[in-house]
Amino acid sequence: xxxxxxxxxxxxxxSGDLDAFNTLVLHYQDMLFNTAVRxxxxxxxxxxxxxDAFISAFRGLNTYRGGxxxxxxxxxxxxxxxxELRRKKRRPTTPLEPDSPDGSDMDAPRWLADxxxxxxxxxxxxxxxxxxxxxxxxxxMEFRTVVVMADLQGLDYTxxxxxxxxxxxxxxxxxxxxxxxxxxxLQAFGELLPSAFRLEGELAE
Amino acid sequence: MKFRDVELLSEYLDGRLxxxxxxxxxxxxxxxxxxKAALNDxxxxxxxxxxxxxxxxxxxxxxxxxxxxVRPPTPRAYPAFRLATALAGFLFLASVALNAFTPFxxxxxxxxxxxxxxxxxxxPAESSEAAPAATEAPPxxxxxxxxxxxxxxxxxxxxxxxxxxxxxxxxxxxxPTTEANQAAPVSPPNPLTASPQPAxxxxxVPWVIxxxxxxxxxxxxxxxxxxxxxxxxxxxxxxx
Numbered sequence: 470x471x472x473x474x475x476x477x478x479x480x481x482x483x484s485g486d487l488d489a490f491n492t493l494v495l496h497y498q499d500m501l502f503n504t505a506v507r508x509x510x511x512x513x514x515x516x517x518x519x520x521d522a523f524i525s526a527f528r529g530l531n532t533y534r535g536g537x538x539x540x541x542x543x544x545x546x547x548x549x550x551x552x553e554l555r556r557k558k559r560r561p562t563t564p565l566e567p568d569s570p571d572g573s574d575m576d577a578p579r580w581l582a583d584x585x586x587x588x589x590x591x592x593x594x595x596x597x598x599x600x601x602x603x604x605x606x607x608x609x610m611e612f613r614t615v616v617v618m619a620d621l622q623g624l625d626y627t628x629x630x631x632x633x634x635x636x637x638x639x640x641x642x643x644x645x646x647x648x649x650x651x652x653x654x655l656q657a658f659g660e661l662l663p664s665a666f667r668l669e670g671e672l673a674e
Numbered sequence: 675m676k677f678r679d680v681e682l683l684s685e686y687l688d689g690r691l692x693x694x695x696x697x698x699x700x701x702x703x704x705x706x707x708x709x710k711a712a713l714n715d716x717x718x719x720x721x722x723x724x725x726x727x728x729x730x731x732x733x734x735x736x737x738x739x740x741x742x743x744v745r746p747p748t749p750r751a752y753p754a755f756r757l758a759t760a761l762a763g764f765l766f767l768a769s770v771a772l773n774a775f776t777p778f779x780x781x782x783x784x785x786x787x788x789x790x791x792x793x794x795x796x797x798p799a800e801s802s803e804a805a806p807a808a809t810e811a812p813p814x815x816x817x818x819x820x821x822x823x824x825x826x827x828x829x830x831x832x833x834x835x836x837x838x839x840x841x842x843x844x845x846x847x848x849x850p851t852t853e854a855n856q857a858a859p860v861s862p863p864n865p866l867t868a869s870p871q872p873a874x875x876x877x878x879v880p881w882v883i884x885x886x887x888x889x890x891x892x893x894x895x896x897x898x899x900x901x902x903x904x905x906x907x908x909x910x911x912x913x914x
Contacts, residue, residue, distance in 0.1 A: 487737060487739060487742055490737065490742070491736040491737060494734075494735050494736050494737065495734070495736065498731040498734070498735045499728065499729075499730050499731050501731075501735075502729060502730070502731040502732070502735070503728050503729045503730075506729045507726070512729075512732065516731075516732055516733070519731065519735050520735050520741075523735050523737055524737060524741055524742065527737055527742050528742070528743065594727075597722070598726060598727060601722055601723065601726055616723065619688075620720050620723040620724055621723055621724070621726060623724075626688070626690060641681060641684065641685055641690075642677075642681055644684055645677070645680045645681040645683070645684035645685075646677070646680070648680075648684055648716050648719050648720060649680050649716070651719050651722075651723070652715050652716060652718070652719040655719065655722065
């Protein structure tokens with residue numbers, strides 16, 4: 470979406486034009502849902518958080534005063550994710566499952582159906598995703614939010630700082646700590662995921 | 675490894691270090707194998723996160739007007755009908771209250787009820803009640819006496835009615851003998867003076883009913899207007 474189109478749509482939406490807002494929704498819904506999934510680690514909760522985020526974004530649209538709209542939306546969705554987590558903590562709806570790095574008891578995500586991958590590769594990809602999600606889930610919330618915004622959504626440090634309302638220095642140190650912890654956590658899966666790590670190692674050279 | 679180094683590596687990886695800091699770190703990386711390894715580890719980790727499959731939204735998250743809390747604009751005539759409803763309602767309640775609290779109301783209904791009793795011929799027990807009201811209805815006495823009543827229990831009833839008429843006429847005269855006499859003085863001339871001129875002017879009953887009808891019609895019109903409008907707008911929104 471071109472920047473001018475976006476600001477025109479935001480302007481219309483701010484004056485109550487729901488159609489304009491829904492154009493923005495269609496543009497950003499994948500990004501918001503993806504963020505919510507990585508923060509919450511649960512598709513249904515993430516869908517709820519995404520819907521709530523768009524609702525509260527529309528209602529609070531007049532608090533958006535320029536800057537990165539993506540960052541503003543990400544702030545909204547992280548807030549609704551916090552709400553979902555709090556709600557889940559208050560009344561857990563699903564029993565705690567044992568962590569299963571092999572993902573055998575989990576539903577296969579849709580991207581598994583990629584015809585370009587052999588069954589072995591698909592299985593590895595699923596394992597890798599589950600391992601990463603598991604490690605993300607183990608991070609403290611504020612670290613998880615920063616690493617998802619910066620590394621998954623590719624947000625600039627300053628945008629992450631704006632979206633989380635934390636000083637830039639805090640963002641830098643949280644990101645560094647989050648990466649360090651993720652690394653430590655993923656190393657435990659190193660044997661399970663040899664090819665993925667090998668591939669990554671080759672790319673890094 | 676110190677955490678400060680981890681921070682430096684993290685920023686370096688993102689290209690966020692200033693040129694002098696970056697040069698200093700690169701010099702250290704060239705000589706420090708463990709630092710170099712840590713940088714590679716971190717790069718791998720970042721790469722893994724970045725390569726996480728982007729999950730697509732499982733459904734559309736477009737907002738419906740209801741979710742957004744948007745109310746469709748009300749039709750222009752709506753406030754007028756709402757105001758009319760409120761006004762009619764207020765007048766209706768005010769006139770009902772006025773009629774109920776005016777002492778006139780009680781007196782006004784008395785002559786309406788009394789002839790009805792007199793006409794029916796009634797039983798002997800009713801004679802005392804009918805008596806005071808009948809004081810102002812001498813023209814009805816022949817009517818009640820002559821005309822055979824629908825329920826007419828034959829001449830006996832007619833006789834009773836005439837007997838009552840005689841009794842009441844007796845009661846009018848100052849001859850305190852019957853029980854009717856006891857009732858008559860209690861409300862002496864009131865029925866006679868009140869009925870000809872309605873002094874406090876209460877609201878006529880047809881007017882009150884009319885106000886009630888106006889109120890209901892206006893409320894229904896306002897409600898229908900809004901309902902219809904909402905349906906129309908919702909259809910338009912749904913089509914898009």
